[in-house]
Amino acid sequence: MASRAAQPRTPGTYVRRLIVVGYLFLLIVWPVSLVVVKTFDGGLGNIQGALSDPEVVFALQLTVYVAVWAVAINTVFGVGISLLLVRYEFPGRRVLSALIDLPLSVSPVVVGLALLLAYAGTDGLFGPTLESAGLQVAFAPAGIILATAFVSLPLVIRELVPVLQEIGTEQEQAAKSLGAGPVQTFRRITLPSIKWALVYGVVLSLARSLGEFGAVKVISGNIAQQTQTATLVVEEKYQDFEQGTAYATSFLLALIAVAALVVVTILRPKDDTDGD
């Protein structure tokens, strides 16, 4: 930190800052602010209109429901897989580590299609089995949750892995030698050390889950008031010339995600970037 402050400021510094700020403005701030502007074009009308449209209300509820489930699943599996990757040596570890990034590099549409192939009710690989057991995956909330969890899993893991690597195993070993079992060690030593990385990963994955479109569109079937999530509603309304509703829904979606990020940034201790 000290070295950053000690750097002399030259005209070059300001030029670089200007380029960065300008780039971020044109890419993010300006377009997003346009959504806000459009939403409140005619006062609160758009928002009120959107919130009185049953399709929008249903979609927002479904989105939150899906996101909460996806995040819960990601938290459990994210912590588990991260521990596996960092703390254990096993054949295929590198392959697993590479696979984790797959959801980030493969188009979500492909993810949706793949899930459909595996879980479709009549001709999917597991679909018929699950269906006869009473669980419908494709064209149902379960499938949407699955697709969303798949797409946002790496966000939790990529936050946790470096922190786990950095804290090392000495504290855990010390806890063990003091009599703590595996569960106690995890709860009292490991978890507090990775707490902030986990919270951050969870929030990122929540934001990503709220905004997922491609994978969800394919697996959900996009049935209004049944499997239509907020992002799908935005697209539909926009195409149906209900722009006001589309802007308002977009705004509400963005608001939840930004609020989560802001809350975490405020809560997170300043001098402590990796949770120890």
Added chain:
Amino acid sequence: MGIEIRGVNKNFGDFVALQDIDLSIPSGQLTALLGPSGGGKSTLLRIIAGLESSDSGTIEIEGVDATGVPAQKRNVGFVFQHYAAFKHMTVAKNVAFGLEIRKKPKDEVKRRVDELLKLVHLEQFSHRLPAQLSGGQRQRMALARALAIEPSVLLLDEPFGALDAKVRKELRDWLRRLHDEVHVTTVFVTHDQEEALEVSDSLVVINEGRIEQIGTPDDLYDRPASDFVLSFLGPVTTLGDRLIRPHDIDITRYEHAATASGRITRWTRVGFEIRLEVTPDDALRPDPVQVVVTKAEATALQLHEGDLVWLRPRVGADAVSR
């Protein structure tokens, strides 16, 4: 009693880290494991603690077979080289950890923590986080934390390795006094021979996964079992065909029945000591011999750089018992 180690072997892949280790560590003593880096000291200590498993052999702690017992059930206090402080807990919470795991009543925990913090002179720091302590204070906290569980044995892996020379010296004197007070069977790893000789009741020299020698500091220093032990416990030089300590060489400017003779080719003064290098005339043994004399001796003997001198072992010089 104490710790009984029988036939312990440990391989990492095809690398032999420990080979046929048999060792009895007596109850209530302070034992040092001494050896060069990579010799297997930490591995042996970790096997005793249960943090690592041996490939074969048995470990008995205070008469109880501990071989298959997991670390958390062995009741062994372990102090790590890099403290392994619980960074998110205060000093008091760190020390209380083992007691809280054992579900001791709150007031007992508090009493015991206060007691221990007093013992390690950290009473006024109980509410600080480890990051707000110096290295020496952190290590004392780690020691208090390990002592809190009233361990049957206390194991310290290079406890003062990461500290500067002065703090190191203070802490080792303090550890010695602490041990005289607490009397728990203690094993500590070091690769500093001075630390080992000064603090321990008995010494185990480990090299390349094997035990070279076991004994009291005096035994090992005066009667080393091998050239390795001799050279590891202090500086050595070759005079004639034997290893000898530089301060055990008799040096004069007058010709007499000597093992070697030659000119003083190097003269280095370090405090009260003068370290000389004598290059022998003997064409068969031309390697310089190191000799150490005190400043006063050098003056009395009228030694100067370039002088022709005669060398022989002093009477009673340390030697490898053969």
